[in-house]
Amino acid sequence: MATVNSYTGVxxxxxxxxxxxxxxxxxxxxxxxGAAGLTMQAVxxxxxxxxxxxxxxVTDRDHLLRLVGEATLASLSERMDATSGDLRALAxxxxxxxxxxxxxxxxxxxxxxxxxxxxxxxxVAPLLDACAALTGPDNALPAAxxxxxxxxxxxxxxxxxxxNLGGNVDAAWEYGVELMVAGMGHGAFWEHGFVE
Amino acid sequence: MATVNSYTGVxxxxxxxxxxxxxxxxxxxxxxxGAAGLTMQAVxxxxxxxxxxxxxxVTDRDHLLRLVGEATLASLSERMDATSGDLRALAxxxxxxxxxxxxxxxxxxxxxxxxxxxxxxxxVAPLLDACAALTGPDNALPAAxxxxxxxxxxxxxxxxxxxNLGGNVDAAWEYGVELMVAGMGHGAFWEHGFVE
DNA sequence: ACCTGAACACCGTTCAAGT
DNA sequence: ACCTGAACACCGTTCAAGT
Numbered sequence: 481m482a483t484v485n486s487y488t489g490v491x492x493x494x495x496x497x498x499x500x501x502x503x504x505x506x507x508x509x510x511x512x513x514g515a516a517g518l519t520m521q522a523v524x525x526x527x528x529x530x531x532x533x534x535x536x537x538v539t540d541r542d543h544l545l546r547l548v549g550e551a552t553l554a555s556l557s558e559r560m561d562a563t564s565g566d567l568r569a570l571a572x573x574x575x576x577x578x579x580x581x582x583x584x585x586x587x588x589x590x591x592x593x594x595x596x597x598x599x600x601x602x603x604v605a606p607l608l609d610a611c612a613a614l615t616g617p618d619n620a621l622p623a624a625x626x627x628x629x630x631x632x633x634x635x636x637x638x639x640x641x642x643x644n645l646g647g648n649v650d651a652a653w654e655y656g657v658e659l660m661v662a663g664m665g666h667g668a669f670w671e672h673g674f675v676e
Numbered sequence: 677m678a679t680v681n682s683y684t685g686v687x688x689x690x691x692x693x694x695x696x697x698x699x700x701x702x703x704x705x706x707x708x709x710g711a712a713g714l715t716m717q718a719v720x721x722x723x724x725x726x727x728x729x730x731x732x733x734v735t736d737r738d739h740l741l742r743l744v745g746e747a748t749l750a751s752l753s754e755r756m757d758a759t760s761g762d763l764r765a766l767a768x769x770x771x772x773x774x775x776x777x778x779x780x781x782x783x784x785x786x787x788x789x790x791x792x793x794x795x796x797x798x799x800v801a802p803l804l805d806a807c808a809a810l811t812g813p814d815n816a817l818p819a820a821x822x823x824x825x826x827x828x829x830x831x832x833x834x835x836x837x838x839x840n841l842g843g844n845v846d847a848a849w850e851y852g853v854e855l856m857v858a859g860m861g862h863g864a865f866w867e868h869g870f871v872e
Numbered sequence: 873a874c875c876t877g878a879a880c881a882c883c884g885t886t887c888a889a890g891t
Numbered sequence: 892a893c894c895t896g897a898a899c900a901c902c903g904t905t906c907a908a909g910t
Contacts, residue, residue, distance in 0.1 A: 493891070493893045520884065532885075533894055541884065586787060591836040600838070621843045622851035625833075626826065629852065633829020634821070640787040642796075647817045655818035655866060656825065659856070662865035669858035670851060689874045689910070716903065728904075729875055737903065 497527045499537045503547045510548060510583045518545075542594075545587065549595050552584040557603040567610040571631060571657050574607070578635045586639065589632050604628060614664035623664050630656055693723045695733045699743045706744060706779045714741075738790075741783065745791050748780040753799040763806040767827060767853050770803070774831045782835065785828050800824060810860035819860050826852055 505526035509518050520541055524531040538544045559577050563569040578585040588595060601608075611627055612620035634656060643649050663669065701722035705714050716737055720727040734740045755773050759765040774781040784791060797804075807823055808816035830852060839845050859865070 495893060519882090521882090530895060532887085532896085535885075536893065590786075591782060591832065593836070597838070597840050601841075619851065621841060622848035623855075625830070625839065625845075625848040626852040626855055629830035629833055630822065630826040631829065633827065633832065634825035636787065636829065636832070637821075637825055640789070642793070643821065644793050645797075645817060649821075652818035652821040655815065656822040658865045659819075659822055659859035663855035663859045669854045691874060715901090717901090726876060728877085728906085731904075732874065 495536070497529055497533075497537070499547075501527050502534060502537050502544065503551055506544055506548050507551060507584065510587065511581060514583050515587060518548075520544075546595065548584065549588045549593055550599055552581065552588050553595065553599050553603045556585075556588075557599075560603060560606045563606070565606060565610060567607070567614065567627075567661060568657055570607050570610055571627075571653075574631055575635055575638075575653065578639065582639050585635070589636070607631075611664060614661065615667060619664075619667055619670065627660050627664075630660065691732070693725055693729075693733070695743075697723050698730060698733050698740065699747055702740055702744050703747060703780065706783065707777060710779050711783060714744075716740075742791065744780065745784045745789055746795055748777065748784050749791065749795050749799045752781075752784075756799060756802045759802070761802060761806060763803070763810070763823075763857060764853055766803050766806055767823075767849075770827055771831055771849065774835065778835050781831070785832070803827075807860060810857065811863060815860070815863055815866060823856055823860075826856065 502523060505523050506518060509522050509526060513522070520531045520534055523544070524534055534544075538547070556574075556577050559573050560570060563573045587593065588600070593600075607627060608620065608624040611623040615623040634653060637643055638649065643652070698719060701719050702714060705718050705722060709718070716727045716730055719740070720730055723730075730740075734743070752770075752773050755769050756766060759769045783789065784796070789796075803823060804816065804820040807819040811819040830849060833839055834845065839848070
């Protein structure tokens with residue numbers, strides 16, 4: 481009895497590329513050639529196919545970018561979960577990931593990401609927990625927003641090379657971490673209460 | 677004696693558009709249609725000319741974006757200088773400007789800006805001074821970096837609509853400001869000293 | 873000396889036609 | 892049922908030709 485493989489002349493051609501292939505190739509191109517180099521054409525070449533064929537696996541370039549972003553978030557989540565849960569360790573893991581995968585990081589944490597917030601929050605959840613542990617429940621949300629704003633802002637500036645005044649960038653990072661930890665620890669400065 | 681204007685048939689055609697016209701049109705398009713809508717074609721139509729003519733005034737689309745960014749930084753600088761110099765007021769002015777001109781703000785403070793750092797620093801200089809007044813000279817630089825990282829990160833998230841957990845976003849902003857002010861005021865948490 | 877039409881290279885995307 | 896070539900719309904940019 482003939483196998484499917486020996487019969488390709490008769491059977492409908494089985495697809496030689498999977499969605500995982502496409503996303504994987506896109507991730508590789510993103511890291512080596514940056515976001516601008518991540519063209520449908522480049523992905524097609526990488527997986528050994530012509531550009532139009534990609535639309536069998538992906539509705540859009542935007543769709544592909546979203547899948548790449550989700551894959552990136554998944555590995556970031558892994559990394560965060562693997563830390564001790566200490567706020568300093570979490571912040572360090574976050575920054576390390578960004579420096580290792582700058583283009584993928586920026587894809588996720590830039591304005592156009594449009595990722596489902598659920599996955600984004602899952603990745604950052606350990607950070608929020610660490611904040612809540614310091615502030616107590618009432619100030620947990622504004623504290624978490626302060627921390628994530630600072631971290632993403634710092635990393636964005638670092639990746640953009642906007643820290644050109646010299647000085648010790650690592651020391652500035654640690655200064656920020658310690659300021660956050662200290663401020664969240666005793667919230668005496670915060671008299672207004674949370675709701676206006 | 678014939679004026680130049682009455683003689684246009686003979687004189688080399690005087691340019692009907694100026695660089696200021698081009699930059700002004702680009703600023704308008706940026707605000708109304710966003711960065712993606714800011715095409716050379718759109719600018720050309722706005723100033724009443726065909727796209728190739730723009731290259732008489734601008735070497736590149738990148739060049740045009742840089743000019744737009746510099747114009748944006750100039751008005752931001754004005755705004756910052758018009759405040760009292762108090763750190764809370766400066767931060768508020770910065771955020772207000774970003775919300776009034778989100779596309780222009782993002783053009784300047786995103787990864788691809790490539791603006792001369794001199795003008796960028798001029799715009800933020802009052803912020804740095806306010807930090808130095810709180811921390812003293814030794815910690816001024818890391819403190820300023822912490823503050824600008826937090827502010828740009830917060831605004832970036834706000835403009836991207838990434839604050840979807842409900843709660844009071846304005847309160848989170850003020851929580852952050854007060855945490856910064858308090859932390860910079862008494863730097864007791866910062867034992868390491870600045871240089872490692 | 874400015875402006876223009878035409879052209880080029882390069883995108884993303886569609887679709888009828890191949891196998 | 893997947894893949895392809897050809898085509899389309901839309902970019903930025905160049906350049907010879909108009910005035």
